[in-house]
Amino acid sequence: MSRLEDNFVIPFERSFDAHYGLEYVSPTQGRVVIRADHLGVDGTVVSGVYAAMAESIASTGTAVEVLPQGLFPSGLSNSTHVVGDAREGVLEATARCRARGALEWLWDVEIGLAGGERTAFATVAIAVRPMRGKKGV
Numbered sequence: 001m002s003r004l005e006d007n008f009v010i011p012f013e014r015s016f017d018a019h020y021g022l023e024y025v026s027p028t029q030g031r032v033v034i035r036a037d038h039l040g041v042d043g044t045v046v047s048g049v050y051a052a053m054a055e056s057i058a059s060t061g062t063a064v065e066v067l068p069q070g071l072f073p074s075g076l077s078n079s080t081h082v083v084g085d086a087r088e089g090v091l092e093a094t095a096r097c098r099a100r101g102a103l104e105w106l107w108d109v110e111i112g113l114a115g116g117e118r119t120a121f122a123t124v125a126i127a128v129r130p131m132r133g134k135k136g137v
Helices: 016-020 047-069
Strands: 023-026 029-033 071-082 090-100 104-113 118-130
Touching: 016 047, 029 047, 047 071, 047 090, 047 104, 047 118, 071 104
Parallel strands: none
Antiparallel strands: 023 029, 029 090, 071 118, 090 104, 104 118
């Protein structure tokens, strides 16, 4: 079986996830050390960081299971709700697959400060489609 990275269209180090600092703990868990460029005018982490984390780990969690079957994941929808403030430290995200349909997987993602309360919740839908000549994700 090939490594997940062998299916990426671009190397991880050149990806948006690498740009904002996502580190994978597992395919469905990630972490980001909060930096100044993650903060908005009010000094808290902007919602886009949370949404990006949720989308990435839901997509990756789907990819590790569907790529070996000749299928590829593609983000379909992302509803991320920020419910708390984070200003410094490490954000940790965990995704749990709620449903696996033939064409769509639905994920719940919780994000919060390491060892603290959750500061964001997301529901992410990932489309699952045949590759049809595509190299990967």
